[in-house]
Amino acid sequence: MCGIVGYIGTQQAAPLIVSGLKRLEYRGYDSAGVCIISDSGARIEKKAGRVADLEKYVDISSMTGTVGVGHTRWATHGVPNDVNAHPHTDQSGSIALVHNGIIENYLTIKKKLLNAGYTFRSETDSEVLAVFIGMLYETLQDMELAVRTALSEVEGTFGLVVLSTHEPDMIIAARRGSPLILGIGNGEYLVASDAAAVISHTRQVVYLNENEMAILRRDGFSTKTIENVDTRSVVEEISFELEQIEKGGFEHFMLKEIFEQPTTFHDGFRGRLQIDAGTVKLGGLASVADKLRAAKRIIITACGTSWHAGLVGEYLIEHLARVPVEVEYASEFRYRNPIIHSDDIVIAISQSGETADTLAAIREAKLKGATVIGMVNVVGSTIARETDAGVYLHAGPEIGVASTKAFTSQLCVLTQFALYLGRMRSLSSEQGREVALGLANIPAQIRSILDRSEEIRSIALEYANVSNFLYLGRGYNFPAALEGALKLKEISYIHAEGYPAAEMKHGPIALIDAELPVVFIAPKDEIYDKILSNIEEVRARSGKVIVIADEDDTHIHTVANHVIRVPRTLPMLAPILASIPLQLLAYYIAVERGCNVDMPRNLAKSVTVE
Numbered sequence: 001m002c003g004i005v006g007y008i009g010t011q012q013a014a015p016l017i018v019s020g021l022k023r024l025e026y027r028g029y030d031s032a033g034v035c036i037i038s039d040s041g042a043r044i045e046k047k048a049g050r051v052a053d054l055e056k057y058v059d060i061s062s063m064t065g066t067v068g069v070g071h072t073r074w075a076t077h078g079v080p081n082d083v084n085a086h087p088h089t090d091q092s093g094s095i096a097l098v099h100n101g102i103i104e105n106y107l108t109i110k111k112k113l114l115n116a117g118y119t120f121r122s123e124t125d126s127e128v129l130a131v132f133i134g135m136l137y138e139t140l141q142d143m144e145l146a147v148r149t150a151l152s153e154v155e156g157t158f159g160l161v162v163l164s165t166h167e168p169d170m171i172i173a174a175r176r177g178s179p180l181i182l183g184i185g186n187g188e189y190l191v192a193s194d195a196a197a198v199i200s201h202t203r204q205v206v207y208l209n210e211n212e213m214a215i216l217r218r219d220g221f222s223t224k225t226i227e228n229v230d231t232r233s234v235v236e237e238i239s240f241e242l243e244q245i246e247k248g249g250f251e252h253f254m255l256k257e258i259f260e261q262p263t264t265f266h267d268g269f270r271g272r273l274q275i276d277a278g279t280v281k282l283g284g285l286a287s288v289a290d291k292l293r294a295a296k297r298i299i300i301t302a303c304g305t306s307w308h309a310g311l312v313g314e315y316l317i318e319h320l321a322r323v324p325v326e327v328e329y330a331s332e333f334r335y336r337n338p339i340i341h342s343d344d345i346v347i348a349i350s351q352s353g354e355t356a357d358t359l360a361a362i363r364e365a366k367l368k369g370a371t372v373i374g375m376v377n378v379v380g381s382t383i384a385r386e387t388d389a390g391v392y393l394h395a396g397p398e399i400g401v402a403s404t405k406a407f408t409s410q411l412c413v414l415t416q417f418a419l420y421l422g423r424m425r426s427l428s429s430e431q432g433r434e435v436a437l438g439l440a441n442i443p444a445q446i447r448s449i450l451d452r453s454e455e456i457r458s459i460a461l462e463y464a465n466v467s468n469f470l471y472l473g474r475g476y477n478f479p480a481a482l483e484g485a486l487k488l489k490e491i492s493y494i495h496a497e498g499y500p501a502a503e504m505k506h507g508p509i510a511l512i513d514a515e516l517p518v519v520f521i522a523p524k525d526e527i528y529d530k531i532l533s534n535i536e537e538v539r540a541r542s543g544k545v546i547v548i549a550d551e552d553d554t555h556i557h558t559v560a561n562h563v564i565r566v567p568r569t570l571p572m573l574a575p576i577l578a579s580i581p582l583q584l585l586a587y588y589i590a591v592e593r594g595c596n597v598d599m600p601r602n603l604a605k606s607v608t609v610e
């Protein structure tokens, strides 16, 4: 959510910042701006729209100087326009700031500043902070002190970078609730909201901690808390390769990421799955193994797609380990004073590892004494660092705003977690082996579905102009139906609902007419006959039926308008295979409708605000 790139070094900063911003655009893309500090002062250029629009508006190479900062915005306060775009400046125009997060008490601060005669151009909370820092500088005459003093009065969240013509050879960065990393180059330093922006310059990074500030100068950097206590920074290596954040010949990141799933799924169990012993080795959980063995209840908390994965996790864990599981939206959990016991295990699932609600939920759970486990994709992210133990997804960077490969990797990790817990309890090695073998077969099965993507595309083309979609599944496939509907609505803007198939008759059946496509997920499991009845109910009302069915189902084509066949697997693994055609269906429909699938309107990857 909002991309930040700052640079201080020997190279021209502007082109370097703009190329970094392009790599961060998936974090927010409603406006972009750059500030370069040089001997002639602070030059700021900003524009509503994408980074490419900014480039059309200004010749970036004409912005000369070796210190600067850039920003791509996802609007919180104020519509996306040129004025509300970042960077923002103080009243004198000599201090520039970019900000990710929300200043909750900005109205109180703004009122004080207005009373003191300061004026504002934008509707943003961020400009208030810039003006506030400027006011403090007037008396303190020290940029670092002015920023620190301002931040001590601020309530809310920030990942911010401040530059100034008063002290032009310095960048100040600070974080609370919004990630920032420092890139340590050779005689040059970067600061960014995401490793993707720095990897083409350096692999050496420092992850700023909560409430930490960094002062970057031409000859080095230091870190300290916002309260001015020096901190020790640990330089780490970025864990992915540059080509992983490039499109690699695909039209969209989303399509690339869908097609990566045979590999990413395999990476999720490589070195973990022990097929012969029917178990799994999860090194990241060793320190909490005793707590897991004694756990009376598991609470899974997450948002969006990760929450859907959590619902599958509930079924998996209760099935394989017989431990009761509750799944909670993190945004609800954090505020409802949840009842948590010290022998509860809370699992936070997050692709980005930065989702503000999920982060707040784990803090609440920790405060109340639970053991908190992270299932996170982004290495070094805040959730990964704040949880007691964890299992990485190893899906590699996910750039497409709609989550695809992270979802299947979450299911991969959740299945292994359930297996691990089950084998600690009553699951036999024979039962464990069956699950492990099923998992090991998934990458090849995903590949075989991807090989039939053209079939799915031709179905998609028939339905690209409808206004509504219904997705139905039962048991393990109910969350897959929810996820299928979410994928479609977020990238194609078609209204779509997911439901447990049997719930259809309690309301959604009223929607069914000859215009409504209904997607069923109907593998041949023990509730297959029940779902056939639900299909008949839709047919009886002239609804269009699209079914994801087993490849050896010889009956299903007689009751469906379209059948998308997937290989047979264990019922508990069926949502993994079902999600591949659902992702492709959504993708091809959205492309046909001319939507920007990688950057859908109003969305952003990594939701670091409440």
Ligand code: F6R
Pocket (backbone or CB within 6 Å): 303, 304, 305, 306, 307, 349, 350, 351, 352, 353, 354, 355, 358, 401, 402, 403, 404, 486, 487, 490, 606, 607
């Ligand atoms: C949907 C999507 C979102 C995220 C949600 C949680 O495609 O990407 O619903 O799943 O914002 O994000 P993470 O997993 O990063 O915590």
